[in-house]
Amino acid sequence: xxxxxxxxxxxxxxxxxxxxxxxxxxxxxxxxxxxxxxxxxxxxxxxxxxxxxxxxxxxxxxxxxxxxxxxxxxxxxxxxxxxxxxxxxxxxxxxxxxxxxxxxxxxxxxxxxxxxxxxxxxxxxxxxxxxxxxxxxxxxxxxxxxxxxxxxxxxxxxxxxxxxxxxxxxxxxxxxxxxxxxxxxxxxxxxxxxxxxxxxxxxxxxxxxxxxxxxxxxxxxxxxxxxxxxxxxxxxxxxxxxxxxxxxxxxxxxxxxxxxxxxxxxxxxxxxxxxxxxxxxxxxxxxxxxxxxxxxxxxxxxxxxxxxxxxxxxxxxxxxxxxxxxxxxxxxxxxxxxxxxxxxxxxxxxxxxxxxxxxxxxxxxxxxxxxxxxxxxxxxxxxxxxxxxxxxxxxxxxxxxxxxxxxxxxxxxxxxxxxxxxxxxxxxxxxxxxxxxxxxxxxxxxxxxxxxxxxxxxxxxxxxxxxxxxxxxxxxxxxxxxxxxxxxxxxxxxxxxxxxxxxxxxxxxxxxxxxxxxxxxxxxxxxxxxxxxxxxxxxxxxxxxxxxxxxxxxxxxxxxxxxxxxxxxxxxxxxxxxxxxxxxxxxxxxxxxxxxxxxxxxxxxxxxxxxxxxxxxxxxxxxxxxxxxxxxxxxxxxxxxxxxxxxxxxxxxxxxxxxxxxxxxxxxxxxxxxxxxxxxxxxxxxxxxxxxxxxxxxxxxxxxxxxxxxxxxxxxxxxxxxxxxxxxxxxxxxxxxxxxxxxxxxxxxxxxxxxxxxxxxxxxxxxxxxxxxxxxxxxxxxxxxxxxxxxxxxxxxxxxxxxxxxxxxxx
Numbered sequence: 149x150x151x152x153x154x155x156x157x158x159x160x161x162x163x164x165x166x167x168x169x170x171x172x173x174x175x176x177x178x179x180x181x182x183x184x185x186x187x188x189x190x191x192x193x194x195x196x197x198x199x200x201x202x203x204x205x206x207x208x209x210x211x212x213x214x215x216x217x218x219x220x221x222x223x224x225x226x227x228x229x230x231x232x233x234x235x236x237x238x239x240x241x242x243x244x245x246x247x248x249x250x251x252x253x254x255x256x257x258x259x260x261x262x263x264x265x266x267x268x269x270x271x272x273x274x275x276x277x278x279x280x281x282x283x284x285x286x287x288x289x290x291x292x293x294x295x296x297x298x299x300x301x302x303x304x305x306x307x308x309x310x311x312x313x314x315x316x317x318x319x320x321x322x323x324x325x326x327x328x329x330x331x332x333x334x335x336x337x338x339x340x341x342x343x344x345x346x347x348x349x350x351x352x353x354x355x356x357x358x359x360x361x362x363x364x365x366x367x368x369x370x371x372x373x374x375x376x377x378x379x380x381x382x383x384x385x386x387x388x389x390x391x392x393x394x395x396x397x398x399x400x401x402x403x404x405x406x407x408x409x410x411x412x413x414x415x416x417x418x419x420x421x422x423x424x425x426x427x428x429x430x431x432x433x434x435x436x437x438x439x440x441x442x443x444x445x446x447x448x449x450x451x452x453x454x455x456x457x458x459x460x461x462x463x464x465x466x467x468x469x470x471x472x473x474x475x476x477x478x479x480x481x482x483x484x485x486x487x488x489x490x491x492x493x494x495x496x497x498x499x500x501x502x503x504x505x506x507x508x509x510x511x512x513x514x515x516x517x518x519x520x521x522x523x524x525x526x527x528x529x530x531x532x533x534x535x536x537x538x539x540x541x542x543x544x545x546x547x548x549x550x551x552x553x554x555x556x557x558x559x560x561x562x563x564x565x566x567x568x569x570x571x572x573x574x575x576x577x578x579x580x581x582x583x584x585x586x587x588x589x590x591x592x593x594x595x596x597x598x599x600x601x602x603x604x605x606x607x608x609x610x611x612x613x614x615x616x617x618x619x620x621x622x623x624x625x626x627x628x629x630x631x632x633x634x635x636x637x638x639x640x641x642x643x644x645x646x647x648x649x650x651x652x653x654x655x656x657x658x659x660x661x662x663x664x665x666x667x668x669x670x671x672x673x674x675x676x677x678x679x680x681x682x683x684x685x686x687x688x689x690x691x692x693x694x695x696x697x698x699x700x701x702x703x704x705x706x707x708x709x710x711x712x713x714x715x716x717x718x719x720x721x722x723x724x725x726x727x728x729x730x731x732x733x734x735x736x737x738x739x740x741x742x743x744x745x746x747x748x749x750x751x752x753x754x755x756x757x758x759x760x761x762x763x764x765x766x767x768x769x770x771x772x773x774x775x776x777x778x779x780x781x782x783x784x785x786x787x788x789x790x791x792x793x794x795x796x797x798x799x800x801x802x803x804x805x806x807x808x809x810x811x812x813x814x815x816x817x818x819x820x821x822x823x824x825x826x827x828x829x830x831x832x833x834x835x836x837x838x839x840x841x842x843x844x845x846x847x848x849x850x851x852x853x854x855x856x857x858x859x860x861x862x863x864x865x866x867x868x869x870x871x872x873x874x875x876x877x878x879x880x881x882x883x884x885x886x887x888x889x890x891x892x893x894x895x896x897x898x899x900x901x902x903x904x905x906x907x908x909x910x911x912x913x914x915x916x917x918x919x920x921x922x923x924x925x926x927x928x929x930x931x932x933x934x935x936x937x938x939x940x941x942x943x944x945x946x947x948x949x950x951x952x953x954x955x956x957x958x959x
Contacts, residue, residue, distance in 0.1 A: 164214030164272030183276035206277035215271035281367035284309035289355035295388035300348035393833035407459035417788035435522025457819030537577035557771035585743035621922035631704035644702025677759030680894030859951040860917035863926030
């Protein structure tokens with residue numbers, strides 16, 4: 149193959165990575181010194197080479213590599229191949245041979261091995277007329293260190309820039325803003341301001357042409373002409389956040405209780421859609437002016453984020469929604485308690501949110517008055533609203549006239565949308581109740597400190613321990629009752645706990661006891677939709693697979709029954725002094741109990757609704773599989789909700805749902821295999837720039853020292869711990885203390901045998917806290933790293949009031 153000249157129009161790839169970039173820049177009109185390329189296959193001929201040197205002109209030349217992968221967007225190979233400057237015409241051939249040989253150097257082999265890429269092979273070699281510069285150097289169209297995309301960096305040195313590029317010498321540095329403003333200038337500059345700005349313009353022009361930020365080499369000759377010598381992508385920027393981008397704080401706190409671990413696209417898109425609509429409606433219920441709600445149109449859709457397949461709160465947007473209400477500084481502390489947020493929002497974001505919602509004094513007073521009136525109206529009518537909601541829910545969830553498995557896919561989609569319009573977009577009572585639960589719990593806690601001197605901040609939990617009427621406490625009681633019946637059936641407890649016996653055989657054995665069979669059927673009818681990770685649409689329910697339930701019944705039946713239920717701890721509660729204060733305190737306490745009770749019971753109603761949604765979408769998955777659009781019915785969980793619905797109404801942007809689901813299955817399998825991000829971290833700009841996430845919390849547990857969380861249900865217990873990460877088929881011996889990351893209703897089958905509960909996540913209004921108080925099960929929540937700091941078999945003493953855990957004996 150002969151020598152290649154850029155003006156002879158061969159394919160750009162023929163010039164290698166560096167040469168192809170120069171071709172693009174020359175086509176865009178940038179000043180590049182004349183050059184030609186020597187392909188790897190070219191046999192050097194003296195006459196041909198001499199003619200080429202004459203064509204590009206000059207007395208000296210630069211000889212450098214241009215491998216196919218060199219100066220690419222992924223790998224630059226910077227400094228890996230030989231480069232020769234000031235080469236005489238008579239020595240160009242020898243230098244070409246040396247550049248080719250450098251591709252096999254040990255440093256290049258090591259570079260490729262570290263990055264998992266193939267060796268480059270013999271490179272194309274570029275021969276360029278040598279510029280004898282007054283000054284030369286490099287320039288970046290964006291800051292490659294701090295990620296500022298609007299700042300150009302120019303480095304200059306007298307003479308050629310090779311010593312600057314190699315790091316042998318430090319040059320002078322200029323920082324130039326987007327409008328040519330110079331923010332950093334050397335004390336005794338080598339360049340004039342206009343020259344430095346011209347180099348910045350050149351670098352940015354190269355970036356515009358290449359479509360990504362560029363790292364260029366430049367030279368200014370003795371006549372003052374600026375030349376472009378090389379242009380390549382700044383490879384570090386792809387994973388470097390932009391410091392001027394919006395700060396986001398991600399926290400999984402309480403939401404890990406509902407969406408722990410990897411969450412499928414269908415579940416996340418469903419949850420995101422519902423959160424957006426219900427919290428927009430909540431603001432209307434709270435009498436927030438409509439223009440404020442419209443101003444937050446871009447906030448509601450971003451309350452949740454999906455990061456490496458895991459669901460997080462976007463805390464800034466939660467605070468922005470709360471800031472729509474008056475009294476933001478007070479309300480945010482209450483919200484932090486309810487959500488289990490361990491740290492407040494950074495002041496940078498708080499200040500920005502306050503500034504976003506700053507209005508005139510008159511408007512503030514009007515908004516405050518409207519919200520106060522709205523709050524009072526909602527509080528007075530809340531019980532009626534809950535009753536009306538219950539009636540509406542029961543009507544919407546009544547068995548459909550035709551079973552769902554017998555209707556078409558289009559009818560299933562219409563059925564889902566009907567559920568959404570009747571319930572999911574009108575989730576008024578649970579939202580209002582949750583808000584008042586947050587308020588009254590926070591006020592109760594504050595009054596316990598101010599009026600009763602509760603410096604430990606735990607007295608309110610003791611007062612809520614006898615709330616009563618919480619439906620989530622019913623499943624453990626039912627399980628104990630079934631265990632008591634099974635205990636009287638010879639051989640049944642052993643059969644139920646045997647993991648090798650198939651489910652159908654266990655069900656057949658239970659059928660021989662009408663009393664137990666009846667109790668089991670009633671349990672499945674009432675609580676069959678409750679399951680581990682019950683808000684995940686992909687989760688199999690207890691009704692789908694009752695194996696763990698039956699094992700728990702059998703395990704409890706094999707133990708001696710307890711003498712009685714554990715009594716409430718006896719404490720000397722201080723009395724509120726003063727008639728008016730006492731009346732106010734007990735009214736607040738009564739409201740807190742009612743709202744906490746309704747909070748947990750309405751969450752059970754949510755489970756019923758999600759169970760129907762789960763069934764509907766599973767049926768749609770079966771229709772798509774039957775139509776050969778998916779490889780398996782459950783692949784529907786790897787589609788987003790809008791994509792599923794669009795398959796039936798003609799609005800889909802792609803018909804290949806199989807490929808879409810397959811790609812996401814592969815990606816989410818990688819998420820499951822990888823380490824999960826921290827519970828709390830911060831980002832700026834797009835998440836794809838982050839290869840890992842640094843924890844933003846300062847409350848991570850020390851390697852040694854005390855183990856302490858937040859007391860959620862009083863009681864002092866000593867026992868061996870059982871660390872359980874997955875309750876499926878898990879066993880807990882009577883009297884052991886259950887240790888878990890978080891619990892949801894699917895864990896309640898383990899509660900009857902436990903003597904205490906230690907939970908890594910969760911707040912005082914989380915499922916763990918509420919149910920443990922109802923069951924009188926001593927509980928501590930929000931204990932950093934407790935599942936790794938304690939080992940199964942450790943003997944500990946826990947205090948459900950103070951939140952302290954003391955290790956007596958380590959295994």
